[in-house]
Amino acid sequence: MTDAETPPSTPPGQPPERPPRQTPESRSEGHVPVLMTHVLDALTPREGDVAMDLTAGRGGHASIVAQRLGPGGRMLLVDADAGNLAFATERVRSEAQDVPVEGWHANFVDAPRLVGEAGYRADVVLADLGYASNQIDDASRGMSFRFDGPLDMRFDQTRRGATAAELVNTLPEAELAQILYEYGEERASRRIAQKIREERDQTPIETTGRLASIVVGVLGPSGGGPKVHPATRTFQALRIAVNDELGSLRSLLESVRRGAEASGGGGARRAGWLAPGARVGIIAFHSLEDRMIKRAFAELTKRRLARALSKRPMVADEDEVRANARSRSAKLRAIVLTGG
Numbered sequence: 187m188t189d190a191e192t193p194p195s196t197p198p199g200q201p202p203e204r205p206p207r208q209t210p211e212s213r214s215e216g217h218v219p220v221l222m223t224h225v226l227d228a229l230t231p232r233e234g235d236v237a238m239d240l241t242a243g244r245g246g247h248a249s250i251v252a253q254r255l256g257p258g259g260r261m262l263l264v265d266a267d268a269g270n271l272a273f274a275t276e277r278v279r280s281e282a283q284d285v286p287v288e289g290w291h292a293n294f295v296d297a298p299r300l301v302g303e304a305g306y307r308a309d310v311v312l313a314d315l316g317y318a319s320n321q322i323d324d325a326s327r328g329m330s331f332r333f334d335g336p337l338d339m340r341f342d343q344t345r346r347g348a349t350a351a352e353l354v355n356t357l358p359e360a361e362l363a364q365i366l367y368e369y370g371e372e373r374a375s376r377r378i379a380q381k382i383r384e385e386r387d388q389t390p391i392e393t394t395g396r397l398a399s400i401v402v403g404v405l406g407p408s409g410g411g412p413k414v415h416p417a418t419r420t421f422q423a424l425r426i427a428v429n430d431e432l433g434s435l436r437s438l439l440e441s442v443r444r445g446a447e448a449s450g451g452g453g454a455r456r457a458g459w460l461a462p463g464a465r466v467g468i469i470a471f472h473s474l475e476d477r478m479i480k481r482a483f484a485e486l487t488k489r490r491l492a493r494a495l496s497k498r499p500m501v502a503d504e505d506e507v508r509a510n511a512r513s514r515s516a517k518l519r520a521i522v523l524t525g526g
Contacts, residue, residue, distance in 0.1 A: 219246030220314065220513040221469060224500040226250070228520040229310045229465040234258040236461070237310035238301065240294035240438070241265060243318040245274030251310065252282035260306065263289040264297045266342035266429075270318055293342070295434050298441040298459040307449075307461040313438065314469040315431070316512070317341075325394075329425055331417045334395035339421075339428040350424045354397065355390050359383040369432070369474065370423030378404050378420060394421075422472070435475055439482040442466055446491040446523050460523060465495070467520035479519050492521040 219225075225247060231237050233256035239248040242263040252261040261278055265271040268291050275289035290300050294313055301308055321327050325335030327343075328350060337351035354362070363379035366372040381404050382391065391397055401417040402409070410416040426432060441459070448458025460466070470476040476499065486492035499517035506513045 218319075218510050218512070219250065220316070220506070220510060220516040221500060221502060221518045222247065222250060224518050225312060225467060225469075226254070228495045228500065228518065229312060229467050231255060231259075231310045235309040236260045236262065236306050238262040238264065238297060238308045238312070239274075240297050240311065240313040241315065242274040242289070243267075243270055243314065244320065245277035247312055247314060248274060249278045249281040251312070252278050252285045252287065255282070255285050257284040257286075259285055261285050261287045262301060262304075262306065262308070263287065264292055264294050264300070265289075266291070266293050266345075267318070267321065268342070268344060270320070293434055295437045295441075297438075298445065302459045307459060307464075309461045309464050311442075311460070311464060311466045312469075313467075315435065315475055316469065316471045316516070317425075319512070328394050329421070331394055331398035331415055331421055334393055337392060337394055337397060337424075339425045341429050348428060350397075350428050351390070351392050353424060353427060354382060355386050355392075365427050366420055366423045368423070369426040370419035370421075371474070372419040372423060374405055374409070397421075426474075432474060432478070435478055438468075439478060443482065443486060443491075446486055449523055450491060450525050462525050463523055465520060465522045466492075467495075467518055469516050469518045471515050471517075476517050476519070483519055483521050486521060490524060493524050495520040495522060 231251045231254040233254070235255050236259065237251050237255060239251065239262070242248055242265040248261055248263055255261060261282065263271060263274055263278065265274065271289050271291050275287055278287050288304070292300060317329065321341070322330045325333040326338070328336045328338035337349060337354060339350040340347060359379045362382060363375045366375035366378055372378065378401055381400055385391060385400055391400070397420070398417040401420050405416040407416065410418050445458045445460030445464070449460050449462045449464065468479050470479055483492065483494060487494050499519050501517055502513035
């Protein structure tokens with residue numbers, strides 16, 4: 187599985203379309219949250235809870251969760267995108283006016299430390315590992331082959347770190363092929379990496395449009411499969427590499443394990459970032475992430491530190507998929523800590 191991106195209106199091999207004109211309405215439009223009913227049913231936010239949205243995005247999930255918390259609860263927002271965090275914080279405050287809201291500009295890897303330093307323990311934790319739609323639609327972010335823009339792909343553009351352009355233009359061919367194969371599950375990774383190396387030797391590859399056309403040249407206009415752009419897997423792989431998404435998820439799952447152990451009893455309860463009985467849910471959009479979550483949660487269940495809240499991952503029904511195509515590949519896995 188790869189990330190869900192709306193099929194491009196521009197046929198593969200033709201120049202990418204210009205991004206849509208930004209109006210006040212489109213800039214302020216909130217992100218549509220996926221699997222919202224499942225999130226509420228599984229994580230059961232209630233009055234007085236401390237809830238954390240580790241990937242606040244445009245505040246879609248958080249604004250609805252916060253309305254369940256009441257004035258005695260607290261909504262904590264974390265996001266690596268400063269602009270989205272500000273938007274989400276304001277949105278949640280306006281839609282759940284009686285609930286205290288705090289926002290932290292950070293990667294969710296830092297969330298356990300931040301909540302501990304603030305003196306809280308989380309009762310509800312949610313992470314939606316997908317990107318926000320406005321990030322894809324913003325050509326300057328360089329995350330999509332749909333619009334031509336600079337090859338950036340960083341979620342947090344304020345941090346220093348390699349952009350997709352730097353990876354594409356500097357990595358050895360073999361290392362680039364490994365990234366495309368491992369993170370994008372791209373079977374033609376070696377051929378694509380070879381072509382990228384040949385092209386960059388002539389002129390640096392700096393835009394999404396040029397990279398997409400290179401991939402189409404290797405795979406052909408239908409090389410991605412039905413309704414899938416040929417460059418989808420390549421773009422997914424580079425975005426994962428640029429943002430160290432799998433490394434961040436690995437760190438988060440390790441923090442959940444430590445939190446589950448700390449909430450298990452005795453004096454250790456005071457040290458954990460997760461409250462006893464905390465509910466933790468993570469939404470994944472491709473198999474690489476989902477496998478990691480499945481294994482980590484299964485291990486906690488095996489150790490009797492947690493209980494799975496469903497036998498299988500929770501997915502969107504047909505009505506939600508029709509209303510929000512992005513939900514098609516979303517999978518929610520959730521656990522409740524049992525205290526060992």
